[in-house]
Amino acid sequence: MTVDKNYERKRKLVNSFGKAIVFISALLLIIITVSLFLFVTSKGLSTFIKDGISIKEFLFSTTWNPDREVPAVGSLQFIIGSILVSAFAIMISAPLGVSSAIFMVEIEKKLGQKILQPAIEIFVGIPSVVYGWVGLTVLVPFISKHFGGLGFSLLAGILVLTIMTLPTITSVSTDAIRSLPVEIREASYALGATRWQTIRHVVIPAAKSGILTAIILGLARAFGEALAVQMVIGNRPVIPKSFLEPMSTITSIITMDMANTAMGSVWNDALWSLALLLLIISFTFIIIIKLVGRRGMYK
Amino acid sequence: MKSKLYDKIATIYFYAVAVFLILFLVSLISYILYQGRTKLNIDFLTSPPKFMEAGGGIGPQLFNSLELLIITLIISVPIGLGAGIYMAEYAKPGLLTELIRLSVETLSSMPSIVVGLFGLLVFVTMTGWGYSLIAGALALTVLNLPVMTRVSEDSIRSVPNSLREASYALGSTKWQTIVKVVVPAAMPGIITGIILTAGRIFGEAAALLYTAGMSSPALNFSNLNPSSPTSPLNIFRPAETLAVYIWKVNSEGLAPDARQIADGAAAVLLLMVLIFNILARWLGSTLYKRMTGEK
Amino acid sequence: MKKIEVRELDLFYGEVQALKKINLDVEANSVLALIGPSGCGKSTFIRTLNRMNDLIEGVKINGTVLLDGQDLYKEVDVIELRKKVGMVFQKPNPFPMTVYDNVAYGPRIHGIKDKKKLNEIVEKSLKAAALWDEVKDRLHKSALSLSGGQQQRLCIARTLAVEPEVILMDEPTSALDPISTMKIEELIEELKNKYTIIIVTHNMQQAGRVSDYTAFFLNGELIESGPTDQVFYNPKDKRTEDYITGRFG
Ligand SMILES: Nc1ncnc2c1ncn2[C@@H]1O[C@H](COP(=O)(O)OP(=O)(O)O)[C@@H](O)[C@H]1O
Numbered sequence: 001m002t003v004d005k006n007y008e009r010k011r012k013l014v015n016s017f018g019k020a021i022v023f024i025s026a027l028l029l030i031i032i033t034v035s036l037f038l039f040v041t042s043k044g045l046s047t048f049i050k051d052g053i054s055i056k057e058f059l060f061s062t063t064w065n066p067d068r069e070v071p072a073v074g075s076l077q078f079i080i081g082s083i084l085v086s087a088f089a090i091m092i093s094a095p096l097g098v099s100s101a102i103f104m105v106e107i108e109k110k111l112g113q114k115i116l117q118p119a120i121e122i123f124v125g126i127p128s129v130v131y132g133w134v135g136l137t138v139l140v141p142f143i144s145k146h147f148g149g150l151g152f153s154l155l156a157g158i159l160v161l162t163i164m165t166l167p168t169i170t171s172v173s174t175d176a177i178r179s180l181p182v183e184i185r186e187a188s189y190a191l192g193a194t195r196w197q198t199i200r201h202v203v204i205p206a207a208k209s210g211i212l213t214a215i216i217l218g219l220a221r222a223f224g225e226a227l228a229v230q231m232v233i234g235n236r237p238v239i240p241k242s243f244l245e246p247m248s249t250i251t252s253i254i255t256m257d258m259a260n261t262a263m264g265s266v267w268n269d270a271l272w273s274l275a276l277l278l279l280i281i282s283f284t285f286i287i288i289i290k291l292v293g294r295r296g297m298y299k
Numbered sequence: 300m301k302s303k304l305y306d307k308i309a310t311i312y313f314y315a316v317a318v319f320l321i322l323f324l325v326s327l328i329s330y331i332l333y334q335g336r337t338k339l340n341i342d343f344l345t346s347p348p349k350f351m352e353a354g355g356g357i358g359p360q361l362f363n364s365l366e367l368l369i370i371t372l373i374i375s376v377p378i379g380l381g382a383g384i385y386m387a388e389y390a391k392p393g394l395l396t397e398l399i400r401l402s403v404e405t406l407s408s409m410p411s412i413v414v415g416l417f418g419l420l421v422f423v424t425m426t427g428w429g430y431s432l433i434a435g436a437l438a439l440t441v442l443n444l445p446v447m448t449r450v451s452e453d454s455i456r457s458v459p460n461s462l463r464e465a466s467y468a469l470g471s472t473k474w475q476t477i478v479k480v481v482v483p484a485a486m487p488g489i490i491t492g493i494i495l496t497a498g499r500i501f502g503e504a505a506a507l508l509y510t511a512g513m514s515s516p517a518l519n520f521s522n523l524n525p526s527s528p529t530s531p532l533n534i535f536r537p538a539e540t541l542a543v544y545i546w547k548v549n550s551e552g553l554a555p556d557a558r559q560i561a562d563g564a565a566a567v568l569l570l571m572v573l574i575f576n577i578l579a580r581w582l583g584s585t586l587y588k589r590m591t592g593e594k
Numbered sequence: 595m596k597k598i599e600v601r602e603l604d605l606f607y608g609e610v611q612a613l614k615k616i617n618l619d620v621e622a623n624s625v626l627a628l629i630g631p632s633g634c635g636k637s638t639f640i641r642t643l644n645r646m647n648d649l650i651e652g653v654k655i656n657g658t659v660l661l662d663g664q665d666l667y668k669e670v671d672v673i674e675l676r677k678k679v680g681m682v683f684q685k686p687n688p689f690p691m692t693v694y695d696n697v698a699y700g701p702r703i704h705g706i707k708d709k710k711k712l713n714e715i716v717e718k719s720l721k722a723a724a725l726w727d728e729v730k731d732r733l734h735k736s737a738l739s740l741s742g743g744q745q746q747r748l749c750i751a752r753t754l755a756v757e758p759e760v761i762l763m764d765e766p767t768s769a770l771d772p773i774s775t776m777k778i779e780e781l782i783e784e785l786k787n788k789y790t791i792i793i794v795t796h797n798m799q800q801a802g803r804v805s806d807y808t809a810f811f812l813n814g815e816l817i818e819s820g821p822t823d824q825v826f827y828n829p830k831d832k833r834t835e836d837y838i839t840g841r842f843g
């Protein structure tokens with residue numbers, strides 16, 4: 001085979017060029033992430049730097065009067081609202097999600113793969129506004145009718161987020177449980193363990209770090225979800241005293257107020273500070289997941 | 300024996316959870332489709348919404364959603380694929396690779412409202428484009444890139460090494476091996492991934508409220524001048540999508556049949572997502588079969 | 595005394611027949627070696643003895659297997675059975691737990707909670723598996739930190755902790771280095787006083803060294819079985835002779 005010198009040179013050039021292109025693509029991810037952090041941080045800090053509001057007031061006061069002469073932007077109620085709604089949602093969806101993962105891997109492989117798995121994937125795919133809309137038109141009136149109140153409530157937010165975090169928890173823990181070697185299950189059965197004993201004492205402990213990751217990812221999704229929650233919680237800037245009272249979250253107040261405020265006003269700055277808080281929380285979740293993953297035994 | 304009793308109880312419990320979830324999903328889907336059933340017609344899908352009176356449609360919103368989806372894919376697929384190729388084929392263990400990975404993970408769990416605000420700042424305000432299709436597409440790109448990168452990296456990694464070796468053994472360069480052997484072999488996975496992410500893009504609203512905007516000028520489909528505000532080809536026009544529209548109807552719906560309109564729009568959105576899902580499954584398995592030669 | 599009697603045993607994986615009309619007796623307190631080329635059904639056979647094949651979908655079994663005269667598939671509860679018939683696998687498969695918890699797992703799931711009792715069982719089992727001296731200072735470290743040979747002896751200890759009567763071993767040394775292999779062979783020698791042992795092995799010398807009886811499988815059939823000396827030096831079937839001499843080179 002004769003080789004054309006020019007072709008050889010071109011081939012080498014294309015080779016280096018291709019590498020450069022894909023490298024730049026990857027680099028772009030870092031650039032986007034860094035600039036996202038920089039922009040949100042610089043906007044988010046102006047509440048404290050430019051407007052002279054103390055971080056303490058922002059984080060620990062519940063006085064939210066952003067449009068007054070002397071604006072107060074205490075945001076504790078939003079922070080607590082986000083924590084309440086996410087934590088309760090996860091308390092319901094984590095056991096359900098892990099159970100359905102166990103069902104798919106340990107109890108009914110075939111049925112699980114044919115029916116439950118696709119169902120979970122569809123759950124993931126349903127847009128959050130659709131969840132919000134169903135929450136608004138079904139759940140809210142239902143709560144109002146059977147439990148009293150307006151229906152727009154912490155409870156409604158919890159239930160909507162339960163459904164939205166469930167598929168995340170299920171699919172991530174399914175992966176974790178599925179990746180366990182079949183040999184440790186056999187070892188347990190060979191010692192005379194029942195299926196439940198094997199699940200409880202071998203499978204769950206061995207998949208612990210994966211399951212924990214799943215739950216944290218679910219929590220992150222709950223914390224960051226905006227519209228579905230905003231549509232059903234009533235958006236009153238207070239800490240709810242019962243499950244049936246309206247409330248607000250970090251994301252809901254941003255969603256509601258961003259359009260009503262002028263860039264550069266204290267009100268607007270406070271919303272950016274909330275966005276910064278959200279960013280920090282979501283980054284913290286990622287770091288926790290990394291630490292948990294490092295401790296995993298089979299990874 | 301006690302352990303056997305517990306085993307029985309546990310089994311019943313797991314079945315109950317599974318059955319409950321499936322019934323729940325089935326009733327959720329049927330409810331949404333049932334509520335929107337009267338709106339699933341061509342007229343509703345193509346005519347423009349009406350302000351303060353009944354009988355409006357979702358034509359422009361549906362069109363905007365599709366256009367936005369296409370623009371987003373055009374931007375994010377090549378970059379995501381490139382980044383995926385880099386991570387799977389070139390990246391060496393080290394600080395830089397760790398940073399890229401951390402970026403992917405951070406971005407993929409970033410709340411979409413935060414991405415929307417970032418888009419507002421950079422793509423809407425700093426560029427001076429205002430609320431626009433292109434600003435929306437760029438915000439969605441930020442959301443979609445990490446997913447696309449992961450999907451590509453995973454699919455490329457799962458290509459067996461023997462294929463690469465065979466290509467190298469014939470004297471190919473690394474780039475030729477990637478372009479001609481590795482990426483085609485990874486295609487079924489990548490395409491399935493693209494379609495699934497398309498479903499997510501299609502239903503996204505929070506990132507678009509403050510980028511693509513919440514209004515939609517009337518479109519004139521015979522106007523192909525990309526700089527005219529009524530032209531569908533104008534990527535600098537504000538473009539409310541279907542998902543954003545549902546959110547907006549709920550908070551400020553003024554038409555008397557706002558409720559029905561949102562029901563219809565929700566049903567359409569759900570149907571689109573189901574179609575994307577089925578398409579992804581079907582195409583994934585078809586492509587895989589074709590590739591492995593078992594027709 | 596016969597511990598296990600297998601009569602006319604067929605096993606199918608879906609449509610494929612993996613065991614054909616197996617008839618075999620196993621003497622109590624002896625070591626039986628199963629030999630034969632890869633894929634001939636040795637693992638499949640050994641797994642019928644503690645019903646591990648129940649876990650695989652589409653498996654169908656005909657014929658009878660008697661343990662102490664009772665039909666395994668009709669008269670015996672599967673959990674009781676697995677308590678009596680322990681198993682050691684080809685690849686060491688410790689649980690991702692501490693050394694201690696691995697050994698205590700079996701007694702615990704069978705209802706022993708008393709700390710002192712557990713300590714005794716763990717120590718006794720690890721000693722019986724000739725591992726105690728090597729791990730007594732790291733009982734509460736992860737079992738995955740042990741070497742391959744140690745892991746396999748841990749798996750044996752884990753099996754012993756349930757106090758079985760029969761121990762099945764499926765190529766227990768094939769993933770191990772020669773020194774670990776030697777240790778496990780010595781262990782088998784000791785264990786046979788108390789237990790009935792059935793061991794699958796690829797290694798002819800190993801079969802010769804450790805077993806009292808040998809059974810030769812080929813394509814899902816039991817070709818020949820009997821005292822090891824007889825099967826090795828005086829085989830009745832031509833195929834047995836070919837296999838053994840081929841192996842001995
Ligand atoms: N789970 C299974 N499903 C289907 N066929 C199997 C399964 N396990 C083993 N086989 C088949 O049964 C035959 C015997 O396998 P095995 O008992 O593992 O042989 P050995 O242990 O002697 O190497 C082989 O042909 C193998 O392919």
Ligand SMILES: [Mg+2]
Pocket residue numbers: 636637638764
């Ligand atoms: Mg085998």
